[in-house]
Amino acid sequence: MxxxxxxxxxxxxxxxxxxxxxxxxxxxxxxxxxxxxxxxxxxxxxxxxxxxxxxxxKTKYQVVVRQFQEIDNHYNKIQKTLKEYNTASEKMLVLTKAQLTFALKKMGLEVITTVYKSQLNKDEEKAIVNPKRILYKIVNEIIEEGQKTGEFRDDLSSQELTRMVTRCMRATFFDWAVHNGSFDFVEDGYRFISEFIMRALLK
Amino acid sequence: MxxxxxxxxxxxxxxxxxxxxxxxxxxxxxxxxxxxxxxxxxxxxxxxxxxxxxxxxKTKYQVVVRQFQEIDNHYNKIQKTLKEYNTASEKMLVLTKAQLTFALKKMGLEVITTVYKSQLNKDEEKAIVNPKRILYKIVNEIIEEGQKTGEFRDDLSSQELTRMVTRCMRATFFDWAVHNGSFDFVEDGYRFISEFIMRALLK
DNA sequence: GCTACTATTTGACTGTAGTCACTGACTAGA
DNA sequence: TCTAGTCAGTGACTACAGTCAAATAGTAGC
CATH class of the missing domain: 1.10.10.60 (Homeodomain-like)
Incomplete structure (x- = not known):
C-alpha cells in the first residue's frame, strides 16, 4: 500500500x-x-x-466533539504554567481557574452544551470521560504530588480521588449548560472547587 | 367558564x-x-x-420528564424515615443511599439518561434543577439542622451548601448515564458522597 | 497504456419528530 | 331550542438526520 x-x-x-x-x-x-x-x-x-x-x-454531534477534543488538547499549555507554583493545593486552584476561563473563552456555552448532550448518546465517542484526557493526567499528577507532600489525604488512591475531583468539575459544566449559562461560570465554578471540593481533598 | x-x-x-x-x-x-x-x-x-x-x-422527551417528576415526588416517603436518625450526617447518608437505590429501582438507566439529555435542550422543562424538588428541600433541611447542631460548616449559607451538595449528586447520575450504567450506581454513588463530599460539608 | 481492483464520493431515499390549517363536537348564552 | 364561538382533535405535510446501492476516479501490476 x-x-x-x-x-x-x-x-x-x-x-x-x-x-x-x-x-x-x-x-x-x-x-x-x-x-x-x-x-x-x-x-x-x-x-x-x-x-x-x-x-x-458518524453524527452531526461528532463535529463538535472533535472541535472540543482539539481545544481540549491545549491543556498541555496550562500544565507548564503550574510548575511555578509550590504546593499541590495552589496548583489545583490555578488549574481550576485556568480550566474554567479557558473553557468559557475557547468553547463557550453552545459547544459545551452540545458536547455534554452528545455524551449521553449510547454510541457517541466518549470525549469528556476519556481517562486519556490531558486534563485528567494533570489532575492525577497534582493529586499524587499532594499525597506525597502530605497536603492531600491518602486514604483513597490517587486514581479514585482523580475520578471524584473530575466528576465534580464536570458537574459545574453540566449545571451551567442546563441553566443555559445563566450564572457566572468562572466565579461559581471556582468557588465550588476552592471553597467546597478542596476541603474534601485536603488531609 | x-x-x-x-x-x-x-x-x-x-x-x-x-x-x-x-x-x-x-x-x-x-x-x-x-x-x-x-x-x-x-x-x-x-x-x-x-x-x-x-x-x-411539547416534545417526546416531555413524557419521560413527567414520568421522572411523578416518581421524584415519592421522595416525601424517604423524608419520614429520616426522623429516626439522630445526627444530620446520618440523615444525609441515609438519604443518599435511599436516593440511589430508589432512582436505580424506580427510574433505571434509560429514564435517567433520557431526562438528563432532555435537560440540555434549551426549551425543555427544567426538572432536575428545579429548586422546588422535594429532594432539594430535604437536603436543605438536613443541612440547616447540621449547621444548628454544629456538625456541618456554617461559613457558607445552607442554600449555597445545598446547591453544592445537590450538584454533586447530579454528577453521579450524569456520570453513570454517560458510562451507560457500566459501574455500580449505588455503591459508587454512595462512596462518592460518604467518603468524599461529606468531608467538604463537615465542620 | 491497459485492466482489474478498490477507495472515495454521490444523492435519491427512508424514517421520524414536530407543525399547522382545518374540522366538527361541545358549551354557554339568548 | 338555536346559534356563535371555542376548544379538542386530525392527519397531511415539512424539515432534517442518517443510509446505502450505484457511480466515479485513482492506483497498482502487467
Whole structure:
C-alpha cells in the first residue's frame, strides 16, 4: 500500500474533503448556531455530498466533539504554567481557574452544551470521560504530588480521588449548560472547587 | 367558564386523552425502549392523533420528564424515615443511599439518561434543577439542622451548601448515564458522597 | 497504456419528530 | 331550542438526520 509517510493523491484528497467538511461545519455553527445548521448546508458549503459527511463524521454531534477534543488538547499549555507554583493545593486552584476561563473563552456555552448532550448518546465517542484526557493526567499528577507532600489525604488512591475531583468539575459544566449559562461560570465554578471540593481533598 | 372544580365533558375527555397518551407512551417505552418508539406508535396505541400528542406534550422527551417528576415526588416517603436518625450526617447518608437505590429501582438507566439529555435542550422543562424538588428541600433541611447542631460548616449559607451538595449528586447520575450504567450506581454513588463530599460539608 | 481492483464520493431515499390549517363536537348564552 | 364561538382533535405535510446501492476516479501490476 502506502510506503512510509507518503500519501497517495487519493488519500490527500480524502483528507482535504474531511478538512473542508470540518471547517464548513464549524463556520456555519459559529454563524447560525449548531441547531440551525443542516447537514445539507454543511456539505453545500464544503462543495461535497451528504454521503461524504457521514464517512468522516458518524453524527452531526461528532463535529463538535472533535472541535472540543482539539481545544481540549491545549491543556498541555496550562500544565507548564503550574510548575511555578509550590504546593499541590495552589496548583489545583490555578488549574481550576485556568480550566474554567479557558473553557468559557475557547468553547463557550453552545459547544459545551452540545458536547455534554452528545455524551449521553449510547454510541457517541466518549470525549469528556476519556481517562486519556490531558486534563485528567494533570489532575492525577497534582493529586499524587499532594499525597506525597502530605497536603492531600491518602486514604483513597490517587486514581479514585482523580475520578471524584473530575466528576465534580464536570458537574459545574453540566449545571451551567442546563441553566443555559445563566450564572457566572468562572466565579461559581471556582468557588465550588476552592471553597467546597478542596476541603474534601485536603488531609 | 367552569364553576368551581367541576369540569365540562369536554375537559374530562381531554384529560382522558392525555392520560391515554401518557400510558401508551410509557408502556411502549417499557417494551421497546425510548429510542425505538415513534410518536405514531404512541398515538396509534392511544387511539388518538399526532396533533393531540403535541397538545399535551411539547416534545417526546416531555413524557419521560413527567414520568421522572411523578416518581421524584415519592421522595416525601424517604423524608419520614429520616426522623429516626439522630445526627444530620446520618440523615444525609441515609438519604443518599435511599436516593440511589430508589432512582436505580424506580427510574433505571434509560429514564435517567433520557431526562438528563432532555435537560440540555434549551426549551425543555427544567426538572432536575428545579429548586422546588422535594429532594432539594430535604437536603436543605438536613443541612440547616447540621449547621444548628454544629456538625456541618456554617461559613457558607445552607442554600449555597445545598446547591453544592445537590450538584454533586447530579454528577453521579450524569456520570453513570454517560458510562451507560457500566459501574455500580449505588455503591459508587454512595462512596462518592460518604467518603468524599461529606468531608467538604463537615465542620 | 491497459485492466482489474478498490477507495472515495454521490444523492435519491427512508424514517421520524414536530407543525399547522382545518374540522366538527361541545358549551354557554339568548 | 338555536346559534356563535371555542376548544379538542386530525392527519397531511415539512424539515432534517442518517443510509446505502450505484457511480466515479485513482492506483497498482502487467
Amino acid at each position: 502506502t510506503q512510509g509517510n507518503s500519501l497517495t493523491n487519493r488519500q490527500i484528497k480524502a483528507l482535504e474533503t474531511r478538512e473542508k467538511l470540518f471547517n464548513s461545519a464549524l463556520s456555519l455553527f459559529a454563524e447560525k448556531g449548531y441547531d440551525n445548521v443542516t447537514i445539507d448546508e454543511i456539505v453545500a458549503r464544503a462543495g461535497t455530498s451528504k454521503g461524504a459527511f457521514y464517512i468522516y463524521f | 367552569t364553576q368551581g372544580n367541576s369540569l365540562t365533558n369536554r375537559q374530562i375527555k381531554a384529560l382522558e386523552t392525555r392520560e391515554k397518551l401518557f400510558n401508551s407512551a410509557l408502556s411502549l417505552f417499557a417494551e421497546k425502549g425510548y429510542d425505538n418508539v415513534t410518536i405514531d406508535e404512541i398515538v396509534a396505541r392511544a387511539g388518538t392523533s399526532k396533533g393531540a400528542f403535541y397538545i399535551y406534550f
